[in-house]
Amino acid sequence: MISIKSLSKIYKSKHNEVKAVDHLNLNIKNGEIFGVIGYSGAGKSTFIRLLNRLEEPTEGEITINGKDITKLGSRSLRKERQKIGMIFQHFNLLWSRTVLENISFPLEIAGVPRDERKKKVLELIKLVGLSGRENYYPSQLSGGQKQRVGIARALANDPDVLLCDEATSALDPQTTDDILDLLVDINNKLGLTIILITHEMHVIQKICHRVAVMEGGKVIEQGDALDVFMHPKEKTTKRFVQQVMGPEQDQAFIESLIKSYESGKVVRLHFVGESTNQALISELSKTFDININILQGNITQTQEGAYGTLFVHLDGTNEEIEKAINFISKTSVEVEVQSYAE
Amino acid sequence: MLSNLFPNVRMEELWTATEETLYMTGISVLGTLIFGIILGLLLFLTDRGNIWENKATNFVIATVVNVFRAIPFIILIFLLFPFTDFIMGTIRGPKAALPALIIGASPFYARMVEIALKEVDKGVLEAAKAMGAKTSHVIMKVLLPESMPALISGITVTAISLISFTAMAGAIGAGGLGDLAYRKGFQRWDFDVVFACTILIVFIVFIFQFIGDFTSRKMDKR
Ligand SMILES: Nc1ncnc2c1ncn2[C@@H]1O[C@H](COP(=O)(O)OP(=O)(O)OP(=O)(O)O)[C@@H](O)[C@H]1O
Ligand SMILES: [Mg+2]
Numbered sequence: 317m318i319s320i321k322s323l324s325k326i327y328k329s330k331h332n333e334v335k336a337v338d339h340l341n342l343n344i345k346n347g348e349i350f351g352v353i354g355y356s357g358a359g360k361s362t363f364i365r366l367l368n369r370l371e372e373p374t375e376g377e378i379t380i381n382g383k384d385i386t387k388l389g390s391r392s393l394r395k396e397r398q399k400i401g402m403i404f405q406h407f408n409l410l411w412s413r414t415v416l417e418n419i420s421f422p423l424e425i426a427g428v429p430r431d432e433r434k435k436k437v438l439e440l441i442k443l444v445g446l447s448g449r450e451n452y453y454p455s456q457l458s459g460g461q462k463q464r465v466g467i468a469r470a471l472a473n474d475p476d477v478l479l480c481d482e483a484t485s486a487l488d489p490q491t492t493d494d495i496l497d498l499l500v501d502i503n504n505k506l507g508l509t510i511i512l513i514t515h516e517m518h519v520i521q522k523i524c525h526r527v528a529v530m531e532g533g534k535v536i537e538q539g540d541a542l543d544v545f546m547h548p549k550e551k552t553t554k555r556f557v558q559q560v561m562g563p564e565q566d567q568a569f570i571e572s573l574i575k576s577y578e579s580g581k582v583v584r585l586h587f588v589g590e591s592t593n594q595a596l597i598s599e600l601s602k603t604f605d606i607n608i609n610i611l612q613g614n615i616t617q618t619q620e621g622a623y624g625t626l627f628v629h630l631d632g633t634n635e636e637i638e639k640a641i642n643f644i645s646k647t648s649v650e651v652e653v654q655s656y657a658e
Numbered sequence: 659m660l661s662n663l664f665p666n667v668r669m670e671e672l673w674t675a676t677e678e679t680l681y682m683t684g685i686s687v688l689g690t691l692i693f694g695i696i697l698g699l700l701l702f703l704t705d706r707g708n709i710w711e712n713k714a715t716n717f718v719i720a721t722v723v724n725v726f727r728a729i730p731f732i733i734l735i736f737l738l739f740p741f742t743d744f745i746m747g748t749i750r751g752p753k754a755a756l757p758a759l760i761i762g763a764s765p766f767y768a769r770m771v772e773i774a775l776k777e778v779d780k781g782v783l784e785a786a787k788a789m790g791a792k793t794s795h796v797i798m799k800v801l802l803p804e805s806m807p808a809l810i811s812g813i814t815v816t817a818i819s820l821i822s823f824t825a826m827a828g829a830i831g832a833g834g835l836g837d838l839a840y841r842k843g844f845q846r847w848d849f850d851v852v853f854a855c856t857i858l859i860v861f862i863v864f865i866f867q868f869i870g871d872f873t874s875r876k877m878d879k880r
Binding site: 368370393394395396397398400402404406408409410411412413421422424425426453454455469473 | 779781782784785786787788789790791792795799800803804806877879880
């Protein structure tokens with residue numbers, strides 16, 4: 317577990333001081349993908365750089381694997397850093413080295429013998445899907461491929477934690493998704509903890525188990541990614557959720573929906589992330605003698621399953637509709653009747 | 659044919675002088691490379707925001723470098739006579755030119771090294787730090803390799819200055835093509851000798867330039 321207590325970083329200049337990170341508390345479980353989201357200037361980069369002490373904290377404690385990182389001497393800090401991988405927005409590869417040599421770099425630093433290095437590097441190249449590109453130079457690779465090298469390099473010394481600072485922000489949407497898939501794959505295969513920083517809710521939605529929202533150097537909201545998606549409390553969080561879900565439907569829209577039907581019922585279904593309910597609609601129409609009309613909806617896939625809302629119109633006898641609604645309410649999908657049309 | 663064009667040129671003399679020039683240039687380039695890189699690294703590393711940040715040390719090194727850079731080479735030779743006599747045991751011949759050549763060129767090269775190192779991507783240095791690299795690793799595995807093309811083109815320019823420095827040193831008896839052109843050519847008024855020496859020096863400069871450009875380009879994988 318990674319436990320962060322009262323962590324602060326204050327940048328002082330002649331005229332003012334900036335509290336980039338301000339008494340931040342956070343607990344991150346082993347093996348989870350933890351996302352930190354926030355707008356520019358929220359202090360995200362400063363925060364993640366404090367974790368491996370690329371920035372020196374002004375105050376606070378960071379415990380990783382039972383060791384307080386903030387108290388380590390420079391020698392043990394270097395040793396500890398070998399167990400904390402990091403990937404960067406701009407990849408930060410050595411242009412003078414090939415893919416193979418870049419990935420070998422952290423192993424050289426750790427003093428791994430040559431034969432072992434070669435073996436490990438080839439394994440990693442396979443893991444990140446770069447077989448055949450061993451002897452390419454970074455300048456000969458695409459952005460996505462460069463980040464794969466970055467990931468392989470970060471994994472070379474079998475770290476327990478992987479820090480990602482905007483690791484996909486320089487990539488196009490398709491490549492972003494590929495890299496995110498790779499991170500999930502690595503998380504599953506190697507069981508390491510991933511902490512990632514982003515300003516895109518899409519990234520959180522796609523791969524994070526838990527999320528913290530940062531603003532003004534503090535965590536203003538945190539929880540299971542799905543919970544935060546479903547019940548965002550803070551204004552900033554709501555804005556982030558809208559990034560992927562679109563704006564909330566307002567009452568006027570729902571009323572206009574209802575008015576357009578003369579019989580049946582308009583219901584709102586809340587999918588809260590259980591993949592077992594993916595076939596709900598087809599099951600309903602098979603089991604009950606009703607017609608189902610999908611009116612409007614917004615469903616997205618998260619790490620925990622489908623999440624979102626769906627407006628449907630159920631038409632048939634009142635009895636059948638009642639039975640169908642009863643059926644839905646026994647699943648994990650929340651159902652909310654919007655109207656009884658006359 | 660050649661003896662008609664260059665009636666006063668003696669081949670053995672010309673050859674010895676060329677060898678001496680190459681000897682002086684070769685050794686002094688090597689010395690400059692070593693001292694220049696050490697000084698350049700120190701300048702870079704003790705600068706603000708760097709691993710060995712130290713205002714006082716940086717100031718001292720920068721001052722020494724600037725002072726030696728400001729001294730005209732011909733004066734530096736005179737200035738260093740006692741020092742040269744002390745460490746080389748003589749103040750004549752190609753060997754005696756070496757201290758002045760190295761001390762004269764190293765500060766120039768040190769500044770070029772410093773500039774080259776400043777061009778190394780900060781992100782890459784940070785990545786190395788995040789991987790737990792020691793300072794020696796950072797120097798040997800990141801700073802020097804990542805600035806190699808600039809280090810090479812810098813030493814090429816320096817080597818070419820060194821060739822003309824050797825000619826100047828020749829004028830006070832260090833041997834080499836400059837010496838030959840001065841004593842046999844200028845003083846005896848045999849201008850064919852001066853001309854032959856010129857051709858050879860230009861040729862040597864071109865070869866250095868070619869090798870430097872080629873290696874620098876070959877190394878650059880950006
Ligand atoms: N080296 C520094 N010196 C002074 N102030 C700094 C320094 N680094 C960051 N800051 C300040 O700290 C605050 C947080 O910066 P940080 O880079 O952590 O934000 P961020 O959340 O990563 O933003 P972005 O999404 O733009 O990367 C900002 O107000 C910034 O100006
Ligand atoms: Mg940032």
